[in-house]
Amino acid sequence: MWYKEAFSDRPPSTPEKEYQEAMTNGASAAAAPMKAGLEDVVVSTTEICFIDGHKGRLVYRGYDVDDLVAHSNFEEVVFLLFHGRLPNRKELEANAKTLSSTANRKLPPKLIAMLRQLPRKTTPMEALRTGVSALSAFDPDAADNSHEATLRKSMRLTAQLPTLVAAWERIRRGKAPVAPNPKLSLAANFVYMMSGKKPTELAAKTFDVALILHADHEFNASTFAARVTAATLSDVHSAVVSGIGALKGPLHGGANEQVMLMAQKIKDPAKAEAWIRKAIADKMRIMGFGHRVYRVEDPRAKHLRRLALELGKQAGSTANLEILETVARVVSTEKHIFPNVDLFSGAAYASMGIPTDQFTPIFAMSRVAGWAAHVLEQHGNNRLIRPRGEYTGAIDLKYVPLANR
Ligand code: CMC
Numbered sequence: 001m002w003y004k005e006a007f008s009d010r011p012p013s014t015p016e017k018e019y020q021e022a023m024t025n026g027a028s029a030a031a032a033p034m035k036a037g038l039e040d041v042v043v044s045t046t047e048i049c050f051i052d053g054h055k056g057r058l059v060y061r062g063y064d065v066d067d068l069v070a071h072s073n074f075e076e077v078v079f080l081l082f083h084g085r086l087p088n089r090k091e092l093e094a095n096a097k098t099l100s101s102t103a104n105r106k107l108p109p110k111l112i113a114m115l116r117q118l119p120r121k122t123t124p125m126e127a128l129r130t131g132v133s134a135l136s137a138f139d140p141d142a143a144d145n146s147h148e149a150t151l152r153k154s155m156r157l158t159a160q161l162p163t164l165v166a167a168w169e170r171i172r173r174g175k176a177p178v179a180p181n182p183k184l185s186l187a188a189n190f191v192y193m194m195s196g197k198k199p200t201e202l203a204a205k206t207f208d209v210a211l212i213l214h215a216d217h218e219f220n221a222s223t224f225a226a227r228v229t230a231a232t233l234s235d236v237h238s239a240v241v242s243g244i245g246a247l248k249g250p251l252h253g254g255a256n257e258q259v260m261l262m263a264q265k266i267k268d269p270a271k272a273e274a275w276i277r278k279a280i281a282d283k284m285r286i287m288g289f290g291h292r293v294y295r296v297e298d299p300r301a302k303h304l305r306r307l308a309l310e311l312g313k314q315a316g317s318t319a320n321l322e323i324l325e326t327v328a329r330v331v332s333t334e335k336h337i338f339p340n341v342d343l344f345s346g347a348a349y350a351s352m353g354i355p356t357d358q359f360t361p362i363f364a365m366s367r368v369a370g371w372a373a374h375v376l377e378q379h380g381n382n383r384l385i386r387p388r389g390e391y392t393g394a395i396d397l398k399y400v401p402l403a404n405r
Contacts, residue, residue, distance in 0.1 A: 034390045039292065043385070044227070048081060048373050049218040053293035058300065060216055061085070069303050074186055074211040074366070075099055078158055081216055081373035082151060100189070104159035105180035107131075107167060108138040112177060120172050124361045125254075127168040128161070129244045135160060136237035145235055150379060153236050154372030161368050162186060165361045166193035187211055190365065191352065202314055203352050206307045207362075210345060213300040214363050216370030218293075222246035222253065226371040230378040231385040236371075243371040244364055250287065253367070255342035256359040258287035260350060262327075263320045272326035280334055288324070288343030289331050297338040304344035311351035320347040 035041050050059040058065040061080050068077055075096040079087040087095055098104060111134050118127060136142050139156065141149040167177035170193075178193045187207035191199035199207070217223065225246035226239040247253035266275045279286060291298060305321070312318035324347055328339050346359045354362070 032388075037292070043219060043224070044378075046218065046374070046377060047084060048377060049216045049370070051218050051293050053291070053295050056294060056296040056299045058217070065213060065299060066303075068212050069209050072212060074208050074215070074369075077212050077215050078155075078369045081369050082154060082376065096185075098155050099159045099186055100180075100182045100184070101159070102180060102182050104156050105163050105182070105189070107135075107160065107163050107177075111135065111138060112167060112171075115168055115171050118168075118171075122168075122172070124165065124168055124172075124355075124358050125244065125248045125364075127172075128164060128361045128364060129241060129248070131164040131168070132157070132161070132237060132244060133241050135164075136235070139237065142235070142237070145233065145379070147376065147379065150236050150372075150376055154369075154376065157236065157240055157372060158369050159186070161365045162190035163193060165358065165365055166190060169194055169355070169358060190362075194354065194358075199352075200314070202310060206311055206348055206352070209303055209307060210348065210362070211366040213303060213341065214345075214366035216367070216373065220252065221249075222367065223371055223374050227374050227378045228385045230375040231382055233379070233382065236375045239375045240368055240371050243367065247364055247367065248360060253342070253360045253363040255287045255340070256346045256363060257356050259324070259342055260320070260346035260356045260359065262287060263323045263347070264356075266323050266327075269319055269322035269326060272323045273330060276327045276330045277334075280331070286327070286331055286335075286337070289328075289335075289339060290337045291340045294338065294340065297332075298340040300341040301339040301343055304341065304348055305339075308344045308347035308351065311348050315351040317351075320350055 048061060051057070060068060060077065061084055063072075063080065063086075068080075072080075076087060076092055078099065079092065079095045111131065114134055115127060115131060118130070122130075135157070139153055141153050163177075163180055170177045178196050181189050181192055184192055184198070185204065185208065187210075188199050188204035191203050191207055219227075222243040222245075226243040229239040229242040230236070250258050266272050276286070305325075308321045308324075309318060312321050321344070324343055328343065332338055345363075346356065349359055349362065350356070
């Protein structure tokens with residue numbers, strides 16, 4: 001089997017082996033070895049996404065992400081993730097039409113009114129989390145957890161998230177949201193709704209590639225959170241809200257925002273080397289580097305690096321990218337920790353004038369497709385996900401009445 005070959009160089013102390021040993025020794029399942037952060041623990045089978053962390057390979061439903069970037073588009077990748085195969089022409093057109101229809105992209109006016117009630121300082125990730133939760137209340141299939149209804153809701157969520165992200169950007173700047181344009185692809189329409197102007201071909205292409213690259217990543221923290229929620233037989237909106245909550249943190253999707261804040265702090269490419277050497281000496285955690293699974297550079301980084309360069313040139317400044325390239329050279333050489341997906345994406349978005357705190361919502365706009373695909377898979381063969389904790393606290397304490405404490 002292909003996955004056995006990919007894992008053939010795994011050290012003998014795999015979670016499975018240790019678990020088997022624990023069971024053979026008469027231990028209960030709860031005594032299986034604890035892995036901090038569930039590192040390398042296999043929690044389920046999946047047919048959606050495969051990562052080879054040693055070779056730096058990412059595969060969606062059997063297709064290498066490099067091939068998808070070269071030949072596909074986000075609408076097709078959504079079909080691939082949801083249905084497990086590439087669409088034929090008719091299916092692709094129908095899928096793109098569903099994702100672009102105004103009925104699916106537009107937000108209920110009451111939801112827009114609700115967004116207007118949020119304080120202006122609400123971060124885009126907070127607004128997105130709140131908005132997705134509220135969308136559930138307006139969804140005609142909210143109470144239906146059948147496969148067909150979950151698929152319809154997943155398509156709607158994928159179509160609605162860009163509108164939600166763009167609407168909050170406009171509202172917090174005191175502007176009216178821009179209505180979605182059904183003639184534009186999901187990527188191009190997002191840029192249009194953010195700025196009110198149709199994007200250049202390069203900007204639309206960049207967004208499309210970024211959406212393909214972020215669409216899924218096996219059992220990453222937010223997908224795991226989404227699957228845990230789905231495994232209680234909760235609905236896809238709730239699972240996506242769980243995913244958004246987990247993605248927000250700086251160790252996960254929030255890292256792309258932190259990378260740009262670092263580049264802004266460094267400011268001048270000529271100062272990047274000294275800055276990063278000091279940061280390493282100070283034992284700082286450098287955002288955009290390292291990964292739980294990849295031991296080499298993240299295969300998505302090279303595409304985003306190239307797009308950041310092209311967009312930087314078009315915008316007349318490649319300073320951010322130059323800073324990040326210097327940081328990457330030093331961190332890779334000194335610490336043997338390599339760029340992940342979050343290192344270069346922000347430099348590309350910044351060249352298009354996208355505010356830094358919108359980088360993580362853009363990640364969510366794409367990952368919603370992965371979360372939803374995992375919800376469909378989880379519901380298709382469900383068992384409650386309920387691990388154990390290894391108790392390290394006190395036991396058998398004698399209760400002391402309040403008056404005696
Ligand atoms: N900067 C400095 N040191 C690091 C970094 C980093 N970015 N990443 C790992 N290390 C060091 C860490 O200090 C530790 O060293 P030591 O063993 O000497 O204490 C060792 O590498 C292992 O680190 P860890 O935190 O135990 O590794 P992990 O697998 O738990 O963490 C990670 C993975 C992604 C959270 C971590 O690499 C990190 O914090 N990176 C920065 C945040 C980031 O870029 N996150 C995005 C991840 S990829 C896309 C996504 O999920 O959104």
